[in-house]
Amino acid sequence: MNLKFAAVTRGQKYSPNHIGNDSQIMRLTIAELEKMGHRVRIYEEDIISPEVVTENFIFTMIRGSYALEKLVQFEKNGAFVINSTEAVLNCYRDRMARILPEAGVPFPKSIIVETSAKNIDFSGFENQEKLWVKRGDVHAIHREDVTLVYQKEELYSVLLEYERRGIEKAVIQEQLDGDVVKFYAVNDSKFFHWYYHNGSRQLPFDPKFLHKIALDSARALKVDIYGGDAVVGEDGSVKIIDLNDWPSFAPVREIASKHIAELIHNKALDFHSKIL
Numbered sequence: 001m002n003l004k005f006a007a008v009t010r011g012q013k014y015s016p017n018h019i020g021n022d023s024q025i026m027r028l029t030i031a032e033l034e035k036m037g038h039r040v041r042i043y044e045e046d047i048i049s050p051e052v053v054t055e056n057f058i059f060t061m062i063r064g065s066y067a068l069e070k071l072v073q074f075e076k077n078g079a080f081v082i083n084s085t086e087a088v089l090n091c092y093r094d095r096m097a098r099i100l101p102e103a104g105v106p107f108p109k110s111i112i113v114e115t116s117a118k119n120i121d122f123s124g125f126e127n128q129e130k131l132w133v134k135r136g137d138v139h140a141i142h143r144e145d146v147t148l149v150y151q152k153e154e155l156y157s158v159l160l161e162y163e164r165r166g167i168e169k170a171v172i173q174e175q176l177d178g179d180v181v182k183f184y185a186v187n188d189s190k191f192f193h194w195y196y197h198n199g200s201r202q203l204p205f206d207p208k209f210l211h212k213i214a215l216d217s218a219r220a221l222k223v224d225i226y227g228g229d230a231v232v233g234e235d236g237s238v239k240i241i242d243l244n245d246w247p248s249f250a251p252v253r254e255i256a257s258k259h260i261a262e263l264i265h266n267k268a269l270d271f272h273s274k275i276l
Contacts, residue, residue: 002037003268006053008071010061010246011045021248022061025260028253029059032261050074057268061246063088063138080271082264083245087223091245094136094169096221103220105213106239108231111172112136115163118156120172128174133158136169148175176231176239179203183214184227184249184256188266191259193252197229205232217243224267225260 007030010022030040043053045060045067057080062068071085090099097110113120115136125131133155135145144162149155155172162170179201183194192211196202210230217240218226227247230240249256 001269001272002039003057003272004055005033005038005040005264005268006048006055006058006060007040007042008045008048008053008058008060008062008067009042011064011067021250021253025246025249025253025257026061028257029260029264032257033265036261036265038265050077056080057271058082059264063245065137078275080268082267083223083225087221088245090221091223091226091243092137093134093171093242096243097171097173099220100217100240100243103216105217105220106237108132108173108176108239108241110174113159113170113172115159115167115170117159120155122152125172125174130175131155132171132173132175134171134173135162135167136171137167173241176233176241178231178233180241181205181210181230181232181238182227183210183230184247184252185211185214185218186226186256186259186263187215187218187224188263189259191256193256195251203232203234203236205236205238210238213238213240214243224263 007026009026033040041055045062045064048067048070050073058074059082060071062071068085068088071081075081075085089095094112097112100107109124111120131149133147133149144158147158149158159170180197181194182197183192185192194207194210214228221243223245225246226243227249228240228243230238232238
């Protein structure tokens with residue numbers, strides 16, 4: 001069965017330093033779906049609305065709140081959407097910092113705060129010399145969106161900068177020592193790729209455990225196309241520190257696009273059969 005899809009690209013401000021990479025994984029995925037006989041029309045996230053997009057099958061790299069509000073309307077009208085609006089919002093840091101620990105996923109100790117906060121309770125962080133301050137919604141689009149601070153005065157200064165930019169929430173996290181590992185995955189497939197990102201030591205760990213907690217994270221956040229970062233400790237422990245809805249898959253985009261297209265194809269056909 002051939003379907004008509006809408007492919008919604010990511011707004012450029014949500015692709016800092018990755019505009020080309022994000023567009024390439026989308027382009028390759030579209031090409032794979034067209035090989036299967038599907039038709040795909042491309043839209044930019046900033047202009048979508050039910051009046052503009054007529055297709056009932058949508059795959060999207062949207063991250064901005066305006067476009068997500070529009071996407072909710074499509075879902076309420078019975079459209080197929082992947083990654084779903086809920087999944088994308090669950091990958092916002094304030095939600096992620098709550099959902100993943102509740103799901104039993106190893107995750108840094110975190111505090112979710114209002115950016116207007118002036119007297120934060122740092123219980124449990126007394127022995128931390130350094131803390132990460134991260135905007136609570138979308139992933140980094142500005143240099144200060146993920147900041148390592150050494151003093152509480154510096155932390156409050158970052159929060160004030162967030163507040164002035166209209167960012168309402170932030171996540172304060174412990175600093176984890178170790179090597180950073182990046183990973184990419186697609187649900188309902190055997191595709192899982194990881195590599196050391198900035199670990200000069202390349203500390204040993206169990207890749208199967210990384211795969212498991214990445215999958216546990218994706219299930220908890222309800223996201224199908226994803227990637228992320230983890231920290232490997234000197235003892236071989238692994239903790240997820242970030243999970244992104246539909247990253248660029250830059251090192252493996254050729255093979256990843258085939259798995260992404262197959263996932264979209266299978267889920268769309270299953271969705272179509274259920275509404276007949």
